[in-house]
Each structure stands twice: as structure tokens, then as C-alpha cells.
Amino acid sequence: MKVLVIEDDVEVATFIVKGLHEAGHVADHAATGPDGLFHAVSEEYDAMIVDRMLPGVPGLTIVETVRSAGKTTPVIILSALGDVDERIRGLRAGGDDYLTKPFALGELMARLDAMFRRASPTIASTTLRVADLALDRLARTVTRGERRIDLQPQEFRLLEYLMRHAGQVVTRTMLLENVWDYHFDPQTSVIDVHISKLRQKIEKGFAAPLIHTVRGSGYVIGPR
Amino acid sequence: MPIPRVLHTSTFRLSILFAAFFCVSAVLLLSVVYWGVGRVLIDQTDEHIDSDVAAFEKAFAVGGRQAVESLIAVKIGNDTSQTATYQLFSSDGSMRTGNLRPVLRLNTFPELGRGEVTSEPLPEAHNREPHTIRTRTVKLSDGGRLLVGRDIYTPLEITERIGQIVGLGLFASIILAGIGGWMISRALLRRVDGMARVSRGIMEGHLDRRLPVGRANDEFDHLTSQLNAMLDRIETLMADVRQVTSGIAHDLRSPLTRLRMRLEKAQLERGENADPVLEEVIVEVDGIRATFDALLRIAQVDARDPRSNFDVVDLEHLVQRMTELYRTVAEDKGLTWRVNIDGDLLIYADEQLLAQGLSNLIDNALKYTPAGGRISLQVSGETDRARLAIEDTGPGIPTAARQEVLKPFFRLEESRSTPGSGLGLALVAAVAKLHGAELLLADAAPGLRVTLILPRGDISPPVPPVRF
Numbered sequence: 001m002k003v004l005v006i007e008d009d010v011e012v013a014t015f016i017v018k019g020l021h022e023a024g025h026v027a028d029h030a031a032t033g034p035d036g037l038f039h040a041v042s043e044e045y046d047a048m049i050v051d052r053m054l055p056g057v058p059g060l061t062i063v064e065t066v067r068s069a070g071k072t073t074p075v076i077i078l079s080a081l082g083d084v085d086e087r088i089r090g091l092r093a094g095g096d097d098y099l100t101k102p103f104a105l106g107e108l109m110a111r112l113d114a115m116f117r118r119a120s121p122t123i124a125s126t127t128l129r130v131a132d133l134a135l136d137r138l139a140r141t142v143t144r145g146e147r148r149i150d151l152q153p154q155e156f157r158l159l160e161y162l163m164r165h166a167g168q169v170v171t172r173t174m175l176l177e178n179v180w181d182y183h184f185d186p187q188t189s190v191i192d193v194h195i196s197k198l199r200q201k202i203e204k205g206f207a208a209p210l211i212h213t214v215r216g217s218g219y220v221i222g223p224r
Numbered sequence: 225m226p227i228p229r230v231l232h233t234s235t236f237r238l239s240i241l242f243a244a245f246f247c248v249s250a251v252l253l254l255s256v257v258y259w260g261v262g263r264v265l266i267d268q269t270d271e272h273i274d275s276d277v278a279a280f281e282k283a284f285a286v287g288g289r290q291a292v293e294s295l296i297a298v299k300i301g302n303d304t305s306q307t308a309t310y311q312l313f314s315s316d317g318s319m320r321t322g323n324l325r326p327v328l329r330l331n332t333f334p335e336l337g338r339g340e341v342t343s344e345p346l347p348e349a350h351n352r353e354p355h356t357i358r359t360r361t362v363k364l365s366d367g368g369r370l371l372v373g374r375d376i377y378t379p380l381e382i383t384e385r386i387g388q389i390v391g392l393g394l395f396a397s398i399i400l401a402g403i404g405g406w407m408i409s410r411a412l413l414r415r416v417d418g419m420a421r422v423s424r425g426i427m428e429g430h431l432d433r434r435l436p437v438g439r440a441n442d443e444f445d446h447l448t449s450q451l452n453a454m455l456d457r458i459e460t461l462m463a464d465v466r467q468v469t470s471g472i473a474h475d476l477r478s479p480l481t482r483l484r485m486r487l488e489k490a491q492l493e494r495g496e497n498a499d500p501v502l503e504e505v506i507v508e509v510d511g512i513r514a515t516f517d518a519l520l521r522i523a524q525v526d527a528r529d530p531r532s533n534f535d536v537v538d539l540e541h542l543v544q545r546m547t548e549l550y551r552t553v554a555e556d557k558g559l560t561w562r563v564n565i566d567g568d569l570l571i572y573a574d575e576q577l578l579a580q581g582l583s584n585l586i587d588n589a590l591k592y593t594p595a596g597g598r599i600s601l602q603v604s605g606e607t608d609r610a611r612l613a614i615e616d617t618g619p620g621i622p623t624a625a626r627q628e629v630l631k632p633f634f635r636l637e638e639s640r641s642t643p644g645s646g647l648g649l650a651l652v653a654a655v656a657k658l659h660g661a662e663l664l665l666a667d668a669a670p671g672l673r674v675t676l677i678l679p680r681g682d683i684s685p686p687v688p689p690v691r692f
Binding site: 009011012015018019022037082083084085100101102104105123153154165178181182184190193194196197216 | 476480482483484485486489490492504506509513517520521524533545548549553576579580585
């Protein structure tokens with residue numbers, strides 16, 4: 001994927017670009033507002049990572065301009081300003097996601113992947129499958145192999161989200177935001193407990209584990 | 225019907241006091257006049273009587289009883305105003321010459337000296353009331369007595385009339401004082417109410433409002449000018465705080481970001497065999513970031529415009545969300561989770577902040593309640609407020625520390641070693657303040673019970689003060 005990174009802090013930019021390369025993406029870097037705006041408008045990208053505080057043109061203005069030019073390129077906004085009002089402002093300007101600094105690279109990558117998947121919709125099937133695990137979104141049932149697995153409503157939602165991003169790393173923050181509609185981190189590792197319970201239900205008694213922990217980032221569901 | 229507020233104002237009380245003082249002094253003054261005038265009139269009458277008596281005594285000395293009788297006749301003839309009374313009594317008490325017509329028959333001699341007699345009015349008199357005659361009776365050397373009198377109907381009338389006027393005046397001044405006091409108090413009350421209303425608006429977050437300053441340049445205007453200056457200062461301070469927190473956000477987060485990124489880079493470069501110290505350091509950096517975030521959030525909550533993110537919140541729904549997230553965690557720790565919901569509870573609030581505050585409280589409960597215990601959430605409400613309570617069976621917070629724990633970074637001695645920044649309760653306190661809610665910490669015997677009493681609030685503008 002081709003990604004545009006608009007970030008004036010050289011260290012941070014280098015870091016992100018390196019991470020993108022290692023994930024197999026192609027990255028362009030712009031260090032100023034005007035430069036970034038130029039790239040954004042004149043070239044086609046699969047995604048953009050835009051810092052808010054830029055010299056010259058503010059990041060949000062760039063996003064607004066891109067949107068008003070009719071481009072639906074997914075945008076992640078980076079910012080040191082993290083409160084709800086600022087987040088809303090960022091999303092209103094046309095951003096698809098909002099990350100507060102400092103962030104973990106894994107977080108950025110996971111969200112980027114999620115955005116790619118959203119941007120290129122495959123026909124959303126009513127049944128999600130990972131290995132021998134099948135989740136029927138309409139009937140709200142889960143089966144593995146021949147066995148029917150009973151899940152509580154939130155366990156179901158959690159599994160559904162993981163499976164919709166099968167093969168991608170899903171961070172704890174992403175889960176909090178999308179499965180529980182939370183926009184801050186509770187102190188205890190709440191997510192871990194929920195994942196552990198879910199694991200028990202779908203893995204106990206079966207040969208292969210499906211939910212894997214990615215150290216420092218989050219979880220991923222997949223055959224492995 | 226409740227007593228109108230005007231009657232409670234200090235201005236009204238003051239004007240009543242003033243009116244009372246005024247009335248008392250007026251009464252005293254007028255009483256003196258009343259008495260003085262009465263006295264003067266009586267004294268004057270007595271003088272006339274005395275001069276008559278002197279004339280009669282001279283006549284008696286010269287010509288005996290006969291002279292007195294002729295003088296009586298002359299004087300009665302000369303008395304055009306018909307106010308004089310002369311009466312001669314012989315030594316046996318019978319009435320001789322004279323024009324005394326007492327209402328009550330005199331059985332004996334009138335007493336010597338000054339006195340009063342009630343007499344019939346003259347036939348030609350306008351009113352038919354009996355008149356009071358002021359008299360003086362002297363002894364004559366032949367044994368008889370002479371009574372000289374003057375009709376004091378008119379002086380009495382005068383004094384009575386003055387008395388009436390005093391009474392009327394008193395009554396009128398009380399009424400006027402009452403009305404005047406009422407009107408003044410009302411005007412002042414209106415002014416004070418105006419100030420109170422603007423203050424309330426300001427407290428609700430409309431920091432740009434100012435108190436209206438009149439043109440009278442009186443003490444009220446001075447006061448409001450000063451208050452407005454104070455509000456200007458507060459607005460500036462709050463703007464400064466916002467600027468500082470944004471500045472901190474940017475200036476401190478940048479080095480933190482770089483720090484974390486370098487650590488992550490080092491980790492990535494070393495791959496799976498990275499030094500575990502790197503991991504620990506990253507965890508510490510994240511810890512710093514969490515504390516930093518929490519602190520900033522508290523500052524933002526304190527500084528923000530209260531109503532900016534308010535909307536209708538269903539407390540039952542909120543509690544359900546919490547349950548969805550935390551019940552599993554609680555049960556995993558061997559704690560029972562209980563929820564009590566009493567009624568359908570909608571309030572006007574900031575849902576994210578409430579959720580975060582509640583989350584902090586639940587986090588604490590999970591952290592400190594030992595296995596086998598219980599965490600319960602309770603929601604209930606009355607017409608104007610709702611209660612949100614969380615109770616645990618942990619060690620609780622000693623009464624002495626209950627105020628302190630709400631301060632940022634405060635940690636009880638016993639829990640200093642457990643992870644946490646000591647900001648959880650500080651945020652809850654900030655959120656409570658933002659909502660105008662009461663935050664109560666109590667002993668759940670055993671354990672801690674934290675209650676948030678939230679005003680329901682509504683979407684319409686603030687209720688205007690009582691008017692009448």
C-alpha cells in the first residue's frame with residue numbers, strides 16, 4: 001500500500017516510515033504543511049498519516065482540503081492533543097481515526113490495517129470463518145467444527161470484531177473503542193480478561209489455538 | 225402562600241425599623257404638643273376665671289352679697305359668647321343668682337377650689353351635648369359660696385381633634401413606611417436578583433457574561449464593576465490554564481513520543497531477543513503517559529465549559545455498559561457483581577466523563593476488594609436528582625482520609641505499593657464538580673461506598689428566579 005506521512009518531527013517521521021516499510025508498504029514523507037498538502041492533493045495514496053501541528057498549513061486543514069476535493073482516502077490523524085473535543089474536531093474535519101502521541105507503533109500499524117480493510121470492502125458475508133471456526137452474524141451463533149459454542153452477547157461481539165479483522169493485529173484500544181464504545185483506557189487489563197474468557201470457550205478441547213497475543217500490540221485471530 | 229421574598233430582605237427590615245423609630249419619635253413629639261396645647265388652653269381658662277373671682281371678691285368687699293349679685297347679672301349680660309358661668313350659693317347650699325345648669329343636680333355645696341362640672345348646653349346652642357365647665361369655687365365671708373366657671377368645650381374639642389390627627393398621622397406614617405419600605409426593597413431585590421442571575425449563568429460556564437453596571441455610580445455600581453473586573457481576571461486565568469495545558473500537551477508529549485519510539489525501535493532492531501529491560505522501560509514510559517493523560521484530563525475537566533458535551537444520558541444504560549466490561553473481570557477475581565436499578569433514570573450529563581469516573585471507581589474496587597467479596601452498582605432517583613453508587617467489601621477508606629483521597633496524587637499509606645497514580649478519585653471529584661454533583665464517601669461496613677448525587681438538569685435555559 002502507498003502511504004503518505006505528513007509529520008514535521010523528523011524522528012517520529014523516520015520511525016513511522018521505517019515501520020511502514022517493514023510492514024511492506026511504500027511511504028512518502030512530507031515535513032511541512034504546504035509540502036504535505038501538495039502531495040496529498042496531487043497524488044493518489046491508499047492512506048495518509050497526518051500530524052495536526054505542522055508548520056505552514058495545519059494538519060486538519062489538509063484533511064479538510066482533501067475531503068473537499070472529493071478524495072475518500074483513509075486518514076489517520078496524529079496529535080499531542082488528546083481530549084474528546086479535539087478528537088471530535090479531528091474526526092469532523094474528515095479524519096477516519098485519531099491517535100494521541102505518544103503511541104505504540106503497533107497501534108498505528110494495526111489501525112492502518114483496519115482502515116485498509118474498511119476502505120476496500122469485500123462483500124460482507126453473513127458468516128465469518130477462521131480455520132474451523134464459523135460465526136453466523138444473523139443467527140448469532142458460533143460453531144467450531146461440529147460443536148456449537150455458547151457465547152454471552154459481549155463475547156460474541158468481541159469475537160465478531162476479531163474475525164472481521166482476521167489476520168490483522170487488533171489493539172486493546174481498538175477493542176475498547178469498537179466493541180465497548182470506550183474512548184479511554186481503564187487501568188486494569190480488562191480486555192485481557194475478556195480475551196482470556198473467550199479463548200477458553202473457543203479453544204478448550206480443540207487442537208489449534210486461534211487467538212494469538214502479539215506482544216506489545218494486541219491480539220490477532222488466525223490459523224497460524 | 226409562601227411569604228414574599230421582599231419581607232426577608234434586609235432593606236425591608238431596615239425600613240420597618242426606620243418607620244418604627246420615626247413613628248415613636250413622631251408620637252412623642254405630637255404627644256408633647258397635645259399635652260402642651262391642652263395645658264395652655266386650660267391655664268388660659270383658669271386665668272380668666274381667676275380674674276373674674278378677683279372682681280367678685282372686690283365687689284363683695286365693697287357691697288356685700290348684693291353687689292355680687294348685681295355683678296353676676298352684669299357679667300352674664302356682657303357675656304356674648306355665652307361661655308361664662310356664675311353661680312351664687314347661699315350658706316344653706318341653695319342656688320341663688322346665676323346661670324349654672326348642671327346636668328346632675330348639686331345636692332351640696334360645690335367643693336372649694338378648682339373643679340369641673342358638667343352642664344346642660346344653652347337652648348340656642350348648636351349641638352345638644354352636655355358641656356364641661358371648668359370651675360373655681362370660693363367661700364364668701366357670709367357663708368355662701370361663689371362658683372365661677374368657663375365652658376371648655378372648645379378647648380376640649382381642640383385637643384381631641386389634635387389627638388385624632390396624631391392618631392391618623394401615626395397610622396398613615398406606618399402605612400407609608402410599609403409601602404415605601406416594600407417598594408425600595410423590591411427595587412433593590414430586583415437589582416440583586418439581576419446580579420444573581422448573571423452569576424448563575426457565569427457559574428454554568430458562560431464566562432463571557434458580565435454584571436450590568438448602572439449609571440448611578442452608587443455603591444452597587446462600584447461593587448458590580450469590581451465583580452466584573454474579577455470575572456475578567458477569572459476568564460483570563462482560565463484561558464491561560466487552557467493554553468498551558470495545551471502547551472504542556474504538546475511540549476511534554478513530543479519528548480515522550482520520541483523516547484517511546486526510540487525504545488520501540490531498539491526493541492524491533494533486536495527482534496525477539498530484545499533486552500527485557502527495554503520492555504520494562506516502555507511500560508514505565510506508558511505509565512508516565514497514563515499519569516500525564518489523567519492529569520491533563522482533570523485539568524481539562526476543571527477548565528472546560530460545562531455544557532459543551534452534555535446530552536441526555538440513560539444511567540441504566542451506562543451501568544449496563546460498565547457491567548458488560550467489568551463483570552467478567554470481577555468474577556475472574558472471585559468477586560460477585562451486583563446491580564440494582566430503581567426506575568428509569570435519564571439525566572443531562574456528559575456520558576464519557578461519567579463513564580470514565582465510574583470506571584475509575586470500579587477499577588479501585590477491583591483493585592482493593594479481596595476475593596470472596598462483592599461489588600455492587602446502584603442507581604436510583606428522585607424528581608430532581610439521581611444517585612449513582614458503587615459499593616465494595618474491601619478495606620474502605622478511613623473517615624479522616626476521606627477529604628484527602630480526592631486530591632490528586634494522594635495515596636493511602638496501605639496502598640502506596642499497589643500500582644496506580646493516585647489520580648482516579650481526583651478525576652471523579654472533577655467530574656462531580658463539573659456536573660454540580662455531590663460526591664460522598666461512606667463506610668459500607670465493611671468496605672467503601674461511593675455515591676454521586678447528580679442533578680437531573682434539563683435542556684432548557686436556567687430557571688428564572690421567583691418573581692412577584
